[in-house]
Amino acid sequence: MHKEAREAFNGSFTESKYADFVKSIEEAFPGQLDFRVAETPVFVPRELKEKINQASEEIIATLLSPDFKAKTDRAVPTGQSVPGENVHTSFLAIDYAICKDDNGELVPQLIELQGFPSIFGYQAFLSESFRKFFTIADYFQYAFGPDQYEGYIAKLKSLILAGENPEQVILLEIFPEKQKTRIDFAVTEQMLGVKAVCYTKLILEGKKLYYEKDGRKIQVKRIYNRLIFDDLLNYPDLETSYHFTDEVDVTWVGHPNWFFRISKFSMPFLKNRFIPETQFVSDYNGQFPADLENYVLKPLFSFAGSGVQLHITEADLVALNDPENYILQKKVKYEPVIQAPDGLVKCEIRMMYGWNDDAPKPELLISLSRLSRGEMIGVRYNKDFTWVGGSASFFE
Numbered sequence: 001m002h003k004e005a006r007e008a009f010n011g012s013f014t015e016s017k018y019a020d021f022v023k024s025i026e027e028a029f030p031g032q033l034d035f036r037v038a039e040t041p042v043f044v045p046r047e048l049k050e051k052i053n054q055a056s057e058e059i060i061a062t063l064l065s066p067d068f069k070a071k072t073d074r075a076v077p078t079g080q081s082v083p084g085e086n087v088h089t090s091f092l093a094i095d096y097a098i099c100k101d102d103n104g105e106l107v108p109q110l111i112e113l114q115g116f117p118s119i120f121g122y123q124a125f126l127s128e129s130f131r132k133f134f135t136i137a138d139y140f141q142y143a144f145g146p147d148q149y150e151g152y153i154a155k156l157k158s159l160i161l162a163g164e165n166p167e168q169v170i171l172l173e174i175f176p177e178k179q180k181t182r183i184d185f186a187v188t189e190q191m192l193g194v195k196a197v198c199y200t201k202l203i204l205e206g207k208k209l210y211y212e213k214d215g216r217k218i219q220v221k222r223i224y225n226r227l228i229f230d231d232l233l234n235y236p237d238l239e240t241s242y243h244f245t246d247e248v249d250v251t252w253v254g255h256p257n258w259f260f261r262i263s264k265f266s267m268p269f270l271k272n273r274f275i276p277e278t279q280f281v282s283d284y285n286g287q288f289p290a291d292l293e294n295y296v297l298k299p300l301f302s303f304a305g306s307g308v309q310l311h312i313t314e315a316d317l318v319a320l321n322d323p324e325n326y327i328l329q330k331k332v333k334y335e336p337v338i339q340a341p342d343g344l345v346k347c348e349i350r351m352m353y354g355w356n357d358d359a360p361k362p363e364l365l366i367s368l369s370r371l372s373r374g375e376m377i378g379v380r381y382n383k384d385f386t387w388v389g390g391s392a393s394f395f396e
Contacts, residue, residue: 001098001106001337002396005043005137010339012135013039021133025126025183032183036389041130042338042347042369043140045106046396048098052108053364055274056094056351059113060361062270063092063262071269072261077301080229082256083247089115089258090159092353092362096274098346100335109332110275111348115262117226117254118352121187123366124152127392140394144364153191155365159354160224160253166193168221169253170211174199174231185226199227204242207249225254230301264327265300276330281323288314288328295328338371340387346372349393367393 018039026033044052062068092115096108127142128149143152161169169192176185176196185196195213202220203210209220229244242248244256267278281297289295292312299307309316310331320326336344348370353362369391 001048002043002045005140005394005396006339008137009040009043009134010341013341017133021129024133025129028125029183029186032186034180034182037126038369038371038389038391039340039387040338040371041127041136041142041392041394042349042371044349044393044395048106048108049395051106051274052096052349052351055096055108055110055272056364058272059094059110059270059275060092063088063266064361068269069261072265075260075263075265075300076257077260079245080256080260082229082244082252084250084252084255085257086252086255086357088355088357089262089362090252090254090355090357091115091117091258092262092355093118094351094353096349096351097332097334098337098349099332106335106337108274108349110267110270111332112264113262113266115254115258116228117224118350118368119181119184120156120352120354120366121191122181122184123352123368123392124149124191125187126390127366127394130392130394136394140396142392142394143366144395152365155354155363157192159356160192160194160222162222162251162253162356164221167195167213167218169194169224170197170220170222171195171224171226172197172199172202173226174235176226181226188224194224196226199232199242199244200238200240202240202242204246204248207247209242209248209250220250222251222253225252225256227256228259229256260301263300264298267327267329276332278327278329281317281320281326281328284317284323284328286318288317292317294331296331298327298329300325300327334372338387342386343373345387348372367395369393 022037094113095111097111099107099109101107141148145151171185171188171194173179173196175198176182189195197211201211210217211220268280297309297312334346336346338345338347350368351364352366354365355362371388371391373385373388
């Protein structure tokens with residue numbers, strides 16, 4: 001997107017350099033990289049960065065409104081509410097498609113948002129790795145602060161550890177060794193000293209939680225939550241000491257209820273020029289748009305693109321048993337803007353925020369990008385392509 005940066009990067013790119021780059025990641029964390037890393041980062045020009053920031057600030061203003069929590073109470077499914085909810089989310093991720101407006105200018109268009117942590121550890125590691133293997137001008141930054149890497153880690157420690165002994169802070173997942181994002185768990189442990197612990201390994205005694213490490217029983221003070229509790233429904237026969245609806249003496253960093261509140265459920269409440277028209281299906285009262293080919297149907301309670309329908313008919317909408325749990329969103333047209341050696345590639349940028357409990361608003365920490373040639377952005381839609389996959393963003 002940034003012409004000079006793109007030309008400089010592509011001019012110095014070689015397949016052998018890329019192979020060494022990926023090999024270095026795999027050697028640093030053997031057996032942990034389970035998704036494709038794109039050949040290039042995204043270079044974001046200043047004008048587009050300002051539009052992205054403007055869009056995000058307007059979204060955050062809605063999240064800060066006094067009635068936001070009441071509006072989203074229905075988002076937390078019955079029987080899945082977790083005690084000890086923080087006043088606000090600890091994390092915010094906002095996904096934008098990069099598009100062109102009627103004037104031919106690059107603009108962000110909101111795709112989704114989530115009150116849930118993304119791969120904060122891995123993204124810093126990946127961005128640093130790009131800098132080691134490729135030439136990236138000093139006037140591009142991947143993190144938002146004066147001191148890129150060390151300053152970024154300090155902010156993560158403040159947010160996730162909050163002064164606690166790292167041994168008493170856990171990254172919570174279900175079978176973390178099987179998760180596609182497990183490389184982030186390994187980076188996080190190296191970076192912060194926080195160990196990934198499986199939900200099934202937690203021990204409940206009264207209101208205190210413990211896990212075992214090297215034959216020792218260690219009390220959990222803070223949970224850096226990476227578990228989507230919906231995933232537990234895939235394991236109906238799990239026998240555990242702790243159940244997530246139990247009241248326990250821990251502080252959540254990324255409370256599970258915020259995963260539901262700040263999600264596709266929030267999108268109908270957001271209005272600005274960078275947000276596609278979005279409405280609950282139930283709010284149409286049967287009077288659906290005539291041009292449904294220009295809309296996408298999304299279930300509220302799904303993750304990683306599952307259940308999204310790109311091609312819908314009125315019959316599909318009428319047949320929904322629970323239309324209040326679906327949104328219709330105006331499609332956006334991703335503009336192929338990343339110049340690869342063999343053509344142009346589409347991209348999406350996720351802006352990643354942390355929100356300390358006593359802070360007035362979220363703080364932008366880092367971002368990630370995803371490159372695609374398929375109909376959708378996710379990995380499953382981009383098999384057998386090059387210059388696609390997960391990547392980093394560098395902002396002018």
